Amino acid sequence: MCSDMVTILLIILPLIAGLILFFLKNEKRVMMLALTACLAELIVLIYCLFHFSPSGGIQFAMQQYWIYSPDVRFSIGLDGISITMVLLTSLIVPLVILTGFRRQVRNPGAFYGLILLMQSAMVGVFTSFNAVLFYVFWELALIPMYFIILLWGGENRKSITLKFFIYTLSGSLLMLTGFIYIYLSAAGSHSFELSGFYHHSIDRGTQSWLFWLLLAGFAVKMPLFPFHTWQPDTYTVAPAQGSMLLAALMSKMGIYGAMRWLIPVLPAGVAEWKNVVIILAITGIIYGSVIAFRQKDMKRIIAYSSLSHIGLMAAGLFSGYLVALQGTLFMVFAHGIIVTGLFYISDIIEKQTGTRMIDQLGGIRNHAPVLAGFFMIIMLGSIGLPLTNGFIGEFLIFTGLFQYKLIFAALAGITIISGAVYLLNMYQKTMLGNENKLTASIIEIGTSEKIVLFILSAIIIITGLFPQLILDIGSSAVHGIVELTSGSL
Amino acid sequence: MTVLIILPVLGIIMLYLGLLKSGRSLLPVAITGLLAASVSLVFEWGPARHLFSDMLIIDHYSVAFSFSMTVITVIILLLAGQYYRGVEFHVAEIYALMLFSLTGAILMVSFSNLAMLFIGIETLSLPMYVLAGSKKFSVISNEASFKYYLLGSFASAVFLLGIALVYGTTATFNVQGIAEFVNSRNGVVSPLFLAGLILILIGMAFKVAAIPFHFWTPDVYEGSPTLITLFMATVVKTAGFAAFLKLFSGCFSQLTGFWQPTLWGITALTLIISNLVATRQNGIKRMMAYSAISHSGFLLLAIISLNSMSAGSMLFYTFSYSLASIAIFGVLIIVKNARGDEGTVDSFNGLNHSDHFLSLVMAVALMSLAGIPLTAGFFAKYFLFVGAIKEHFTWLVIIAIIGALIAIYYYFRILTAIYFHDGDQPELKTGIAYKTAFVICLIGLVVLGIFPGLGISIL
Numbered sequence: 001m002c003s004d005m006v007t008i009l010l011i012i013l014p015l016i017a018g019l020i021l022f023f024l025k026n027e028k029r030v031m032m033l034a035l036t037a038c039l040a041e042l043i044v045l046i047y048c049l050f051h052f053s054p055s056g057g058i059q060f061a062m063q064q065y066w067i068y069s070p071d072v073r074f075s076i077g078l079d080g081i082s083i084t085m086v087l088l089t090s091l092i093v094p095l096v097i098l099t100g101f102r103r104q105v106r107n108p109g110a111f112y113g114l115i116l117l118m119q120s121a122m123v124g125v126f127t128s129f130n131a132v133l134f135y136v137f138w139e140l141a142l143i144p145m146y147f148i149i150l151l152w153g154g155e156n157r158k159s160i161t162l163k164f165f166i167y168t169l170s171g172s173l174l175m176l177t178g179f180i181y182i183y184l185s186a187a188g189s190h191s192f193e194l195s196g197f198y199h200h201s202i203d204r205g206t207q208s209w210l211f212w213l214l215l216a217g218f219a220v221k222m223p224l225f226p227f228h229t230w231q232p233d234t235y236t237v238a239p240a241q242g243s244m245l246l247a248a249l250m251s252k253m254g255i256y257g258a259m260r261w262l263i264p265v266l267p268a269g270v271a272e273w274k275n276v277v278i279i280l281a282i283t284g285i286i287y288g289s290v291i292a293f294r295q296k297d298m299k300r301i302i303a304y305s306s307l308s309h310i311g312l313m314a315a316g317l318f319s320g321y322l323v324a325l326q327g328t329l330f331m332v333f334a335h336g337i338i339v340t341g342l343f344y345i346s347d348i349i350e351k352q353t354g355t356r357m358i359d360q361l362g363g364i365r366n367h368a369p370v371l372a373g374f375f376m377i378i379m380l381g382s383i384g385l386p387l388t389n390g391f392i393g394e395f396l397i398f399t400g401l402f403q404y405k406l407i408f409a410a411l412a413g414i415t416i417i418s419g420a421v422y423l424l425n426m427y428q429k430t431m432l433g434n435e436n437k438l439t440a441s442i443i444e445i446g447t448s449e450k451i452v453l454f455i456l457s458a459i460i461i462i463t464g465l466f467p468q469l470i471l472d473i474g475s476s477a478v479h480g481i482v483e484l485t486s487g488s489l
Numbered sequence: 490m491t492v493l494i495i496l497p498v499l500g501i502i503m504l505y506l507g508l509l510k511s512g513r514s515l516l517p518v519a520i521t522g523l524l525a526a527s528v529s530l531v532f533e534w535g536p537a538r539h540l541f542s543d544m545l546i547i548d549h550y551s552v553a554f555s556f557s558m559t560v561i562t563v564i565i566l567l568l569a570g571q572y573y574r575g576v577e578f579h580v581a582e583i584y585a586l587m588l589f590s591l592t593g594a595i596l597m598v599s600f601s602n603l604a605m606l607f608i609g610i611e612t613l614s615l616p617m618y619v620l621a622g623s624k625k626f627s628v629i630s631n632e633a634s635f636k637y638y639l640l641g642s643f644a645s646a647v648f649l650l651g652i653a654l655v656y657g658t659t660a661t662f663n664v665q666g667i668a669e670f671v672n673s674r675n676g677v678v679s680p681l682f683l684a685g686l687i688l689i690l691i692g693m694a695f696k697v698a699a700i701p702f703h704f705w706t707p708d709v710y711e712g713s714p715t716l717i718t719l720f721m722a723t724v725v726k727t728a729g730f731a732a733f734l735k736l737f738s739g740c741f742s743q744l745t746g747f748w749q750p751t752l753w754g755i756t757a758l759t760l761i762i763s764n765l766v767a768t769r770q771n772g773i774k775r776m777m778a779y780s781a782i783s784h785s786g787f788l789l790l791a792i793i794s795l796n797s798m799s800a801g802s803m804l805f806y807t808f809s810y811s812l813a814s815i816a817i818f819g820v821l822i823i824v825k826n827a828r829g830d831e832g833t834v835d836s837f838n839g840l841n842h843s844d845h846f847l848s849l850v851m852a853v854a855l856m857s858l859a860g861i862p863l864t865a866g867f868f869a870k871y872f873l874f875v876g877a878i879k880e881h882f883t884w885l886v887i888i889a890i891i892g893a894l895i896a897i898y899y900y901f902r903i904l905t906a907i908y909f910h911d912g913d914q915p916e917l918k919t920g921i922a923y924k925t926a927f928v929i930c931l932i933g934l935v936v937l938g939i940f941p942g943l944g945i946s947i948l
Contacts, residue, residue: 067868067942070798070875132871136862143861150909158905165901166894173890176871180878180886 006048006060007076010086011124013041014093018116024109031101034112038094041119045083045090054080055476058129066133070183072192076127080477084329084470085126085256088336092248093119095455096241099344101448103351111152111241118144118245125253131179131192134261135172138217138253142168145242145250152239160233167230168220175217175257178210182265197265198484204268211269214262215277221254222310224277225284232291235303240347243299247306247343248336255313255332259325263317264484274318281318282411284311289419298346298356301426302339305382308419309335315412316397322482324400329474330467331393334381334460338390341378341456345371348449349430353438358426363435368444372431374453379427381460383420389463389470490540490547491529492555492595495522500588507581516570519584520563527559543663544605551599553804553947554731558594558724561811562587565719567926568819572716583623586616587720594728598735603652603662606732610648610696613728614641617721621713633712640695640705648692654685655740664739671743678744686741690748693736697729697785700759710778715825715832718774719818722781723811730788734803738795745795752793756885759786760892768899773821773832776899777814780858783892784810790873790889794880801948802872808944809857809865809937816854816930819923820847827915834902838912847917848907850927855900857934860893865937865944872945 017037024030052059061077078086097112105111121144124137142165150161179192185206186196202210219227235243263270288308295301313331316324348371349364350356365372381388384395394416401409445453463470499522506515530552537548545551566584573580593612600606618641622634656662658681659670671678695702710718741748759782767779784806791803824840824847825832841848857866870893877886906912919927937944 065942068946070872136867139862139867150905158909162898162901162905166897169897170890170894173893174887177874177878177883177886177890180871180875181883184875184879 004060004062006044007062007078007127009044010041010048010127011076011120013037013044013120014116014123015120018113018120021109021113021116027104027108030108030112031097034097034116035094037116038090038097038119042090042094045086048078048083049087049473052078052083052473054473057477057480061129070192071190072132073130074133075130075193076124076133077129078127080474081256081260081329081481082126082477084333084474085252086123087473088252088333089119089122089126089249091459092244092336092340095340095452096244096248098448098452099244099347100241102446106152111148114144114148115241115245118148122249122253126256129194131183131194131197131261133192134257135176135179138172138257139169141250141253142172145246148242148245149234149238152242154237154239157237160230160237164230164234167227171217171220171227174213178213178217181210181213194260197261200265202266202268204272207266207269208272211262211266211273214266215258215273218254218258218262221257222251222314223254223307224314225280225287225307225311228284228307231307232300232303235306236297236299240343240350243303244340244343247302247339251306251310252332252336255310255317255328258314258317259328259481263320264481267485270318270320270485274320277318278315278408281311281314282408282415284308285315285412285415285419289415289422292419293422293425295422296357296359298349298358298426298430299343301358301422302342302346305342305419305423306335306339308416309339309382312394312397312412312416315408316400319397319400319404319408320482320485321400321403322479324397324404325478325482326471326475327393327396327398327400329478330389330396330470333470334389334393334463337456337459337463338378338381341374341453341460342382344449344452344456345375345378348445349442352442355438358429360436361430361439362433363431364439364442365431366435367439367442370450371445371453374457375427375431377457377460378453379423381464383423384416387464388460389467390460392464392467392471490533490545490595490599492526492533492559493592495526495529496588496592496595499523499526500585500592503581503585503588507579507585512580515581515584516566519588520566523559523563523566523588527556527563530556530559539601544602545596545599546601547599549948550731550735550800551595554598554727554807555595557804557808557811558591558598558727561723561727561808561815562591562720564812564815564926564929565716565723567922568719568815568822569716570922571920572714572822583620586620586623590616590620590720591724594724597728597732600732600735601664601739603655603664603667603736606736607645607649607652609728609732610645613725614645617641617717617725620717620720621709623717624714627712629712630714631712633709636705636712637709644692644695644702647688647695651685651688651690651692654681654688658682658685664736667740668743671741676743676746683744683747686744686748687751689736690751693729693733694755697726697733697788698782699755699785699789700762700782701755703759703763703782703785706782707775707778710781711772711774715774715818715822718777719814722777722814722818726781726785727807727811730785730792730803730807734792734795734799737792738799742795749793752789753882753885756786756789756793757888759783759789760889761895764892764895764899768895770899771833771835773817773834773836773903776834777817780896780899781814783896784858786892787870787873787889790877790882790885793885794873794876794882796876796880798872798876798879801945802869802876804948805865805872805937805941805944806869809869809934812930812933813854813857813866816850816927816934817858819926819930820851820854823847823917823919823923824914827917834906835910835912837903837906838910839914840907840912842911843914844917844919846924846927847919850931851907852904853931853934855904857938859897859900863935863938865934865941867938868941868945872941
């Protein structure tokens with residue numbers, strides 16, 4: 001395989017498969033093709049991982065002119081951070097597709113086609129090293145999601161999707177404005193290349209407001225408190241697979257974007273505002289936990305818990321400490337896996353009983369012990385119990401925050417730990433206790449459900465026991481980012 | 490410039506064909522003639538030439554815009570056959586007037602003398618006044634024509650007074666001469682000249698429908714026959730903006746300190762108000778009228794930033810905007826005819842169930858107007874933004890972004906109606922000419938969206 005074509009293959013493979021899927025009607029064939037494409041993608045990625053040297057900077061790179069003037073290039077490649085994100089994407093998407101097995105989605109060709117188109121755009125986001133290209137992929141990832149929620153979502157989806165769309169688009173357009181400004185200020189010949197963005201001569205005062213333009217795009221996507229108001233509704237109204245993609249992958253685009261396109265690009269702006277952002281992030285952690293505790297709907301609980309975890313990642317990211325950044329990258333991966341599992345379990349329960357309200361459920365473990373077991377592992381991962389991958393990320397971030405400011409670490413730590421209460425509560429109310437009319441008829445999960453949950457749990461435990469598997473891939477690239485910022489921090 | 494001979498002659502041929510009652514040959518002759526005109530334009534491409542004792546200048550700018558407008562007219566005429574079938578008896582006159590109007594448009598983008606610019610504007614406008622009222626027995630069409638005529642001639646008068654004042658101080662109509670006059674005074678000119686400049690600015694703002702000089706637009710767009718509205722939204726708008734840019738970059742580029750603040754205010758108002766009002770509209774034609782005003786706001790960014798990128802980004806924007814407009818108005822014509830109503834957002838309910846192709850056309854066109862990536866509309870906006878930020882109009886760009894976000898709301902209202910509302914659609918008949926026009930628009934929008942370099946590198 002020609003090495004510079006690998007990255008483009010990673011983008012094109014799901015794109016082509018997705019487009020073909022639109023023309024297929026038969027659900028079985030659709031699933032087969034979608035899964036084959038995902039597996040092929042995974043194989044290509046594994047090939048990359050074997051030929052990847054973590055300290056080697058950007059590899060499998062390709063650069064072509066797209067527009068001569070103003071200079072925009074189609075430049076893609078993989079470095080440690082990218083490949084971690086692409087790995088997460090290529091693990092989650094096939095699992096998400098598998099969760100639809102025998103679910104009889106309406107118009108399956110379009111549904112899975114959109115998922116693959118989204119995967120293609122998302123891989124584009126994680127591999128592009130040109131600001132305009134990054135922006136184009138960033139928007140392209142949004143459009144399939146919009147249609148997935150609008151066409152297969154729950155009640156009241158029209159106004160919620162419109163809010164979601166306008167929110168995220170307004171953030172990204174402000175981000176685009178920021179990019180154009182940086183492009184025009186880049187030293188020497190103007191350039192949209194990431195390397196050009198790292199060498200500009202923007203003074204401190206300008207960086208200070210430019211910071212907010214860029215942050216708008218990333219903060220809405222994450223979402224960071226107080227830009228989060230679209231999130232709980234959207235997660236709840238989206239079809240289960242949509243929620244998984246949103247929480248596991250799309251929100252991570254925000255973290256990734258800030259890590260690559262904000263923190264090293266505007267170090268002076270970050271230095272000026274990072275305490276504000278960390279305070280917002282910690283407010284989000286507390287807010288998410290408190291609200292989650294008051295919720296009855298499983299999906300809403302997961303949505304708010306996700307908000308809280310994203311807050312922790314953002315806090316770690318902006319602390320600027322190497323160990324916290326590595327923790328953030330690891331947690332992006334870990335949380336992606338865990339939240340997929342949580343949404344899947346809530347969906348399994350809803351499909352069988354017709355409700356997601358934890359008050360109306362109980363005693364499911366009596367009938368479905370395997371489901372309860374998997375739920376336990378995934379929930380413990382989410383709480384961050386040692387030996388699960390949830391622990392590693394949180395631990396590293398706390399270490400970094402600790403070094404940065406004790407009060408931040410203390411606030412975030414206490415909340416995240418006490419946040420375990422609502423997850424335990426959810427587990428207790430649904431799985432334990434007495435069964436009732438709704439849960440009496442529940443049956444044990446089938447093979448396909450077992451496979452998905454097994455893979456998720458296995459990843460949670462394996463990467464929890466051997467975190468170096470993931471940490472090693474990205475550590476050198478994260479180190480590079482910290483070095484770029486260290487001058488002004 | 491052969492095209493200036495081809496077009497009027499073609500118009501007269503139209504009139505004779507009308508006399509001879511050979512209605513069938515009208516369109517083929519018109520389209521062949523226009524294609525010949527566009528081919529002749531391709532051969533004009535080359536170093537700048539001055540024609541008619543320096544009344545006209547034929548350079549890359551004028552040829553590119555003339556070509557763009559001629560091509561757009563051809564695509565519009567593709568829609569005309571089915572539109573006028575059995576409805577109108579004097580079709581020949583309508584085609585002839587459109588061709589005369591196009592001649593005026595070409596004069597407007599090629600002038601090098603203010604007198605010529607005025608002649609161009611009038612040659613463009615007079616046929617348009619008649620065309621706006623060409624649905625003879627419709628009161629609302631008559632009203633549109635009357636309103637357009639009164640307000641249009643008022644604006645022309647204001648514009649003319651501005652030219653007179655400028656002439657009064659500089660003693661020349663020549664663009665080059667005026668620029669040299671301003672240069673020789675180092676940008677310090679008499680108040681008389683500045684008053685003239687402001688009047689010219691107002692006249693142009695009226696022609697391109699910038700707020701607060703936009704009041705004619707919604708009524709005229711709504712009242713005119715849909716095909717004529719389409720012509721206004723595409724060719725007339727392109728000509729207006731191309732002339733606006735040519736005039737201000739040619740004559741007044743030394744006086745930016747004077748007119749930029751005014752235009753800043755006009756642009757900001759245009760961007761915000763038009764989009765806000767458009768969200769309240771239910772009729773598609775009125776909504777598109779306000780959407781047209783909002784796109785004027787975007788295009789004003791190219792004039793206010795006035796740098797080397799302005800011309801290219803304006804050409805790209807007007808062309809991609811025209812393609813998207815043709816697609817939307819074309820589908821509107823089909824849906825309106827089949828349903829026999831006025832064409833509101835609800836008329837599109839459930840369109841996707843009855844016709845996938847038309848829905849796709851609408852979806853791509855709306856996304857392009859909204860500026861979603863991989864359609865031409867995204868790069869059109871992107872180039873304008875780059876140009877404006879380069880000249881430090883960052884705040885104006887942020888206002889433009891807010892406008893674009895509001896616009897998403899009403900474009901997506903139509904999109905939701907097409908894809909997610911249930912509704913009964915009658916059998917829709919899409920003729921081969923319409924299909925051809927739509928396919929051209931679709932390909933244009935997508936290709937320019939993926940390879941924007943094709944369009945932007947021309948100027």
